[in-house]
Structures are given as C-alpha cells and as structure tokens.
Amino acid sequence: MADQKVQTLDRAFDVIELLATSKDGLGVTEIGQQLGLHKSTVHRLLNALSNRGYIEKNPRNNTYKIGLRFVEISGLFLKQLELKTEALPFMRRLAEIVGQPVHLAILDGNEVIYIEKVELVNTIRMYSQIGRRVPVHCSAIGKTLLSGLSSERLQEVLGKLQYEPFTPNTLCSQEQLLAAVQHVIKTGWALDNEEHEPGIRCIAAPVYDYTGKVIAAVSVSGDKRIIHPERDEEIAAHVVRTAQEISKRMGYIDK
Amino acid sequence: MADQKVQTLDRAFDVIELLATSKDGLGVTEIGQQLGLHKSTVHRLLNALSNRGYIEKNPRNNTYKIGLRFVEISGLFLKQLELKTEALPFMRRLAEIVGQPVHLAILDGNEVIYIEKVELVNTIRMYSQIGRRVPVHCSAIGKTLLSGLSSERLQEVLGKLQYEPFTPNTLCSQEQLLAAVQHVIKTGWALDNEEHEPGIRCIAAPVYDYTGKVIAAVSVSGDKRIIHPERDEEIAAHVVRTAQEISKRMGYIDK
C-alpha cells in the first residue's frame, strides 16, 4: 500500500521534527513524554541518529538537537538544484490560473534573458522565445531583476542603459526607472504597462535562492484587455505566490 | 550500547545519502542494487520517506530524489543557530593550538564589537573585553569584516572613519586601509601588525553563514614575540581553518 507506514522511521522523524522546532534541545524523557514513546525507545533512536550526525548530543546537559548532517544533506541537494526544473510545475499552474503565457528569466549583464516559457494551447502567440534577450528598462522582469541588485550595481547598470523608446509608455530616464525599481522593492512585484510592446502588459515577481539573493524573475504577459489594470492586484498576487513557491523550492529561508 | 544500530534507520539514511549524491534521481531497483537491499524493502522505505516529504518521486520516470522537507528542517535549524554557541568549541580549540587569546567579533556600523572571547589561564591579559568596541581601521578583525562589505558600503564606511593613529604602524589613510582590505579578500585573512597596541599583533579570518555573507570574524591576538612574523602563515592557517569550521556550523555551503 502506497501509504503504508514504517513505524521506526515515523518515530525517528517525529523525534527529528520535534527537535527542529525546539530551541534549546530536549532530553530523552522529555522527548518520550511529548511523543508518547518509551524513553528506552527514544534513547535508541537518538543514539542511532547521532551516530550518523543527524542529531547531536550536548554532553553537558544530556539534551539533543538537530545535527549538522541535515545541513550537509540539504546543501548537497540545493547545490544541484536546477531552477528551470523546479520552476516548471509552478509556471504551468500559473499559466492555467491566469490563462496567459508565463516566463522565467535571469539577468545577464544589462539584459534580460528568457530561460523558460509556458503557454497554453490557445493563447495569443508571444514574440518571446527561450534564449531571447529583452531590454531591462521596459520589461516587468527587467525591473524585478534590477530590484535584486545592490545599490551600487544598480546605479552602474542604470548608467549603462540606452533607454530606447519602444512605445509611448517606455520609461526613458534613469529617474523613472529607479522609481519603478523602488516600487518593486516596496510592493514585491513589477508591471510592464505597454512599455515594450503596444497592447501587451506584463506582471513579474522575484525568485530567491537559499542565499537570499534574487536569482530570477517569473512573469505573466498578455493583451491589455486580459491583463487589464483592474486585475493587476489579483494577477500580481498569483505571480508573487508562484515566485514564492519557486523560491522555497530553491531553498529560500523566510526570515 | 551507545553505538548500537537501528537497522531500519540505517537503511533509510543509506538511501537518503545515496540520493543526496545522485544528480538525476534513482529508481527502486537501482537503489536496491547499489545498497544491497531487496527492492521491496527499498520500495517500502521510499514510500515512508516520501509520505513525509523527505524524498520525492518523479512520477514520470519512477525515480526518487531528496525532498524539500530536508531543506525545511535544515532551515528551521539554521534560523535558530546562535553564532556564539556554535563558535565557542572551535575558539577554545584554536586557543589551545596557538596558546593565545581568541576573539569573535561583528561589525556594528563603523565599529568592531567583540562578542566572544576565549583565553587560557596563563596567557597575558588582553585589554579586550566582550562588548568592547574597537576601531575598524587598525584591527585584524576590522579589516576582515570590511572585506565582507559590498564595494559601495565599504567606500561609505572608509569615508566615515577617523583614522586615529594609535601606534606608528596604524594605517592612517583610506588608500592604505583599502589596500589592506583587498589583501584580505585575496588571502582570506587579515593582520594587525602592532597597529592598535604597541607590541601586540593579531590575525583574523571571516566567518560566513548559509547565505554566504560574512557575519563575523575570528582572531588570535598576542605579544609580537609570540605572534612572530615568521609564524604568520602558520597561525593564519589555523585561524582560517577555525573560521571555516564555524562557517560550516552556520550552514555555509561551499561552492
């Protein structure tokens, strides 16, 4: 049966999860009392787990806490995570919810590169393609990625941009773009209000990894009649949640 | 017996550790073959672990990999780590190896604050005290902590320092201090060559946490006849190793 239990494993992880939420470490008897296990059972499990480093004993007061081996296993796992692989299921779900194409992109120098894209069958064909570069200053994703830069690096990038006007709405100055980036920092999401293509609006949010850095941005794009200004907050909420879920997959630890 | 095994736990963690070092996920039969376990045993363990999220199954190709629950447990643990608690055993060991007082300090604005200190019984009494602030520009710890700042923040701090000369060796200019900080970045450790107290030399190295940021510095201080220039590389190696061990405890993931 797929949901068959293994009693010893369940007990061991009950112990681990209890210790993970306990700040000061717990003793054998205390753990047994909180989990309804005999103290000799707890003692045996703790010994086995500490032999492998998943739990550590404080010999001064005979309390146990989570061991470094958890961090090591987690680190091994995080190191080999592939953003696109982790992101895809969440992007698909977002595409289904909003009914519009979803992109994942990163910053490369002063440009945005799309690295993943999900679109449903009967949505309008976006010009965007995986691998395509788009300008930072007039994309929601660009502003989002800029929001993750240090102030110094941001100034450097802003100073190098060309501010080519694509539409009447394109932000054409450093001041305007800086204000937009600050808005992202404040609200947690960015808007492209027909700034790159006439009739196309876009909403994006940042993706973080375990170091707390912005590593990518995820976005929804579509015709202005669908990504209508009245729906901005609603759609932004979906995009932000998707970005948060991807961040969690990448090991981001909430403060 | 303290090293008594719990077979089921050991088998489960063998599976976990195999998956942690396998990039693409493994199937039931493959895991069984590599660990010398029957595939029905492996299947049961995988099911139990995936029910709790410690392992995840890829339903497309029936392979298993480490699950997000490991990252969550690790995150819970890392969030509540206390630097001083984790650092103390390593500081004690360093003090025993070098035979001199060992400090742990952080940056507070433009000053260094000692937050922990270990000294052996018969070492010379340092003026340093826990809680004491010392100037950034003429301490090994100060230069180490400066090395962890962004370029912009570093310039900001360097611009605000007073460069009060404590000894003939004190670095008295922004250029000198910047060069010293760049030396730390390059070599991984910093030297106070009688820059703060006549006759006292000091060697420090940076401590990182799981985000990859410099959160503290650890140092050894002593009389110049003991912390002799001829011993700098040797002592620096010990200090760097101690800082690396503390970093590892704080969840730092090596690249």
Add this chain to the structure above:
DNA sequence: AACGATGTTTCATATAGTGAAACGCAGGTG
C-alpha cells in the same frame, strides 16, 4: 545520606519489517 528524576542498559517477547514470489505495466524488438 536520602531522594527523585533522568539517562542508560538488559533481555524476554511481540510484532514490525523483511524478502521471496507473484503480479502489473511499459517499452523495446522481431
């Protein structure tokens, strides 16, 4: 010194975990 609580160890016993066997399924081949 006595007591109480906790941690540690022992060992008889019950049951949880094991693995052999069988079955289901998917992909490859002729």
Add this chain to the structure above:
DNA sequence: CACCTGCGTTTCACTATATGAAACATCGTT
C-alpha cells in the same frame, strides 16, 4: 501485433529486529 524483459508494486509467511518493562547508574537537590 505478440512476445519478452526489466522495473515497480503488492502480498504474506516468517523471523529478526525493535520494543518496553525492569533494573541499574548518575546527578542535582534537600
């Protein structure tokens, strides 16, 4: 299309492992 192979999944008789009651060791408190 039928057959074969390998893998994943499930079943169940059996036994080896994990359990917990009891005893012992240790430590802090009175």
